Amino acid sequence: MHQRDQAMRRHFHEAAARRGFSIAPAQEAAVGRLAHLAVELARPAWTFPKPPRDLYVWGPVGRGKSWLVDTFYEGLPGGRKRRLHFHDFFRRLHDGVSRPGARHDGQSAVDSALDDLIGDSRVLVFDEFHAHDAGDAMLIARLFRTLLDRRITLVTTSNYPPAGLMPDPLYHHLFEPTIKLIEERMDVLDVTGPVDFRRLAVPRPADGGRRFATGLCLPPGDTALEALGLTAPAPAEATAVRAHLRELPARAVRGELVWFGFEALCESAMAVPDYLALAERFATLVLDGVPPLAEASADGRQRFANLVDVACDRDVRLVLIGSDPLTALPAGQALTRDLDRTASRLAMLRRPDRARPAEPAG
Secondary structure (H helix, E strand, O other): OOHHHHHHHHHHHHHHHHHOOOOOHHHHHHHHHHHHHHHHHHOOHHHOOOOOOEEEEEOOOOOOHHHHHHHHHHHOOOOOEEEEEHHHHHHHHHHHHHOOOOOOOOOOHHHHHHHHHHOOOOEEEEEOOOOOOHHHHHHHHHHHHHHHHOOOEEEEEEOOOHHHOOOOOOOHHHHHHHHHHHHHHEEEEEOOOOOOHHHOOOOOOOOOOOOHHHOEEEOOOOOHHHHOOOOOOOHHHOEEEEOOOOEEEEOEEEOOEEEEEHHHHHOOOOOHHHHHHHHHHOOEEEEEEEOOHHHOOHHHHHHHHHHHHHHHHOOOEEEEEEOOOOOOOOOOOOOOOOHHHHHHHHOOOEOOOOOOOOOOOO
16 A cells, blocks of 8 residues: 555544544545545656546535545645635636636636636645536536646535436436536545434534534523623614625624624525625624524525535534524425535534533624
């Protein structure tokens, strides 16, 4: 076994031990494949005629996909590598393609935007790749073909097998060429297994671990709010907060903490770029007036799921005040397209019966 292969495998197992768990059998094959990729990437490009095969790692929520690719990324030597969440990357790509004067030096708008986003990176890691919006199908198709043709090594995670992308039967055919490209040009790794690692009570690191996991889900008036140093906003604290392309009505801004009502963030015309803009500015987001999700509008439920995704992926502490979304889910009813992922992430938040005082927000 190559020395770098052994070093990467050891890196994975040591990282798992620090988190308090062992690598599951369903993950072991992915660890081996990622270790082999590390060996291939360590070779000078001129020593082999073809770039390494790209990787598409998929499985249900909580099976360690993000942890696998994050650990792989951390184990690679520094330099020409980028790790991006797909929400964030695609928003920046869309903005770059749409801006005035996006085409220059004979390049297409996509090529020019990619130059700005990834530069001379040799390895690109995408987390949480998905395709739901038919309007994005052509741009995603162009993105994948351009990345693969540039000989950039692509490693991506997804909750869906390639054939499950763009699941709406009205539009699935639009994405079939991209699915075929993924299946032909990428090695598809299934990490499906019985364990949801997000629901394991693993020991926290001494520094408290990820900020998102220090968040809370509380009923109104719970005393745990006082432990966070939070009091209900006074009317005089109401202010406007700039998001992506709009002003949002916040109930309060206190340093790196922002406080919103559910109606303002989830029942108005919000989009993922707005949530990303908030995540770039604030470390803690408090959302009050959270209803049982079955009582929210369909758009409100989907926006809430998007907000949870962004908060988790950008490591923002999320404090929910109102109904517990997990206990309000009616059995057998699909409330969002990615409900399993949302529920898995919400399970990371502490509830009053197991919450301990957290460090003051903001």
